[in-house]
Amino acid sequence: MVDALNTLSPNPIPRPWDTIRSLALTFVGKWEDSFGPAQSAFCLIPPNVTSLQLHLPRYIYTRDARDIPLHLPHSILERLTSFSISCDWDGNQLPMVLQHCVNIEDLKINFKNDIDCTWYDSDDDTTQGYIKSGLVLPKLRTLCLQKARPWALNILRLLKTPILTSLALEFSRNEDDVYDHSFPKTLHNFITERLGCVRTFRRLHLDSFEFEEGVLKSTMRALPSITHLTLNYPKVHSSIHSWAPLILSELYASNFHDPSGLLPNLESLQLLNLDPMVNFSPSIHDVSYFLNSRRKFDKTKNWADEDVFIGPPDTLKELVMTFQETRRYSEHKLDLAPAFMGTYKSFA
Incomplete structure (x- = not known):
């Protein structure tokens, strides 16, 4: 369907598809997107989308997920004001995507109750830079982390949100043991050091x-x-x-x-x-x-x-x-x- 919508017309006329501002994409089963950015299905996202919901397949269905890139066009990411992503992949996909979300105001991340999901490679040079200086989301006002295990919230170590007004942390209620002694310190450090907006929160x-x-x-x-x-x-x-x-x-x-x-x-x-x-x-x-x-x-x-x-x-x-x-x-x-x-x- 998307390929058909993208078919070249001798007399280009604006299509309803191109005017879409809110889009939800749900992928299930084996991940089959192209490794090359030019052939990625994400390149067909309508250019006027400002709100994107992205539900990726479970890690168990995605072989070598750590090395799979998400070829979301930078032009689309830079235009987003609302972004929701559901993913339990290991790797640097999330920070690589978020670094281009300079206009995002509302962000939701769903960890899918994954026990081992870390969302970033702490040995990666780019990630180390974000840990030291922060991955800045200058316009973010609302942050919601869903279905998380406490140790997965180390993602907060990367983020710097100077005008954040609302934070929601929703842990999994499906597991008997979700207590982690490092979480309170992670939350406290994020609020006092990374938040940068204690007076306006x-x-x-x-x-x-x-x-x-x-x-x-x-x-x-x-x-x-x-x-x-x-x-x-x-x-x-x-x-x-x-x-x-x-x-x-x-x-x-x-x-x-x-x-x-x-x-x-x-x-x-x-x-x-x-x-x-x-x-x-x-x-x-x-x-x-x-x-x-x-x-x-x-x-x-x-x-x-x-x-x-x-x-x-x-x-x-x-x-x-x-x-x-x-x-x-x-x-x-x-x-x-x-x-x-x-x-x-x-x-x-």
């Missing part, structure tokens, strides 16, 4: 992640400008047995009157799919403590067993908490508890 979404106690808090300290935080299927490991609500305790300062605080500009917090069966699941008392920690209050003016807050109102406008499905109580009165009523009165 706004949104962070972490899906199915695991941290040691204290690591998430350290990461949040590096993001004072964040306004929207979503934690889906979170797990926090404690070095000692604790009944403390570890998830919420990672989101406020230990010192109740810490003037700097954590997440001072937070407007929306979503804690999704919490495990209600573990002993550190947040209760209404924990939520009340978290909310109180975000505002200064004066107990010397307390005449009715209520907190009297001083200073400006909290920036937090939305708090969403959901739990994984479990057996439902036949009856409860949690919404009548004093802690809930006090929280509702102070923050509703």
Whole structure:
């Protein structure tokens, strides 16, 4: 079909195909594209495409994938503002493609739950240069890494994103053991060193992640400008047995009157799919403590067993908490508890 569309006409007339701006390409089975760039099927991509979705075949169907180039025309890559790629190949294909995406604003990378996918050759001279100085995506605002294993996120070591506003990291939930001790450091270094826009960064979404106690808090300290935080299927490991609500305790300062605080500009917090069966699941008392920690209050003016807050109102406008499905109580009165009523009165 594409060959037919590309047939030369004695009287060239603009075709609907040439005006396409959004294109999705899905390849399955054996990879059969030409090794020569001039004969590559990618050369037939319409010239006006600005949004491209590329789904490549699985590594097991692609022999010697490490050495297979992706002949995406530089002119197409330079025009893209949105790019989504799904691939579990080893090799330097990704950085070789991204280096030409100078106008990209939205980037999604799907790792397909691959255990060993590294996405780049650390011994390659070009890659070494990106590790040292960064592969700059000057206009990137939204970055989403999907179906990843923590060690695959070393790709963050390559990227430099000076105006990034939103980062989503979605780990695989299909594997029992996805915890990797190097991931928190990789994320922290990306935020503090590679991001280059700590003051303008706004949104962070972490899906199915695991941290040691204290690591998430350290990461949040590096993001004072964040306004929207979503934690889906979170797990926090404690070095000692604790009944403390570890998830919420990672989101406020230990010192109740810490003037700097954590997440001072937070407007929306979503804690999704919490495990209600573990002993550190947040209760209404924990939520009340978290909310109180975000505002200064004066107990010397307390005449009715209520907190009297001083200073400006909290920036937090939305708090969403959901739990994984479990057996439902036949009856409860949690919404009548004093802690809930006090929280509702102070923050509703």
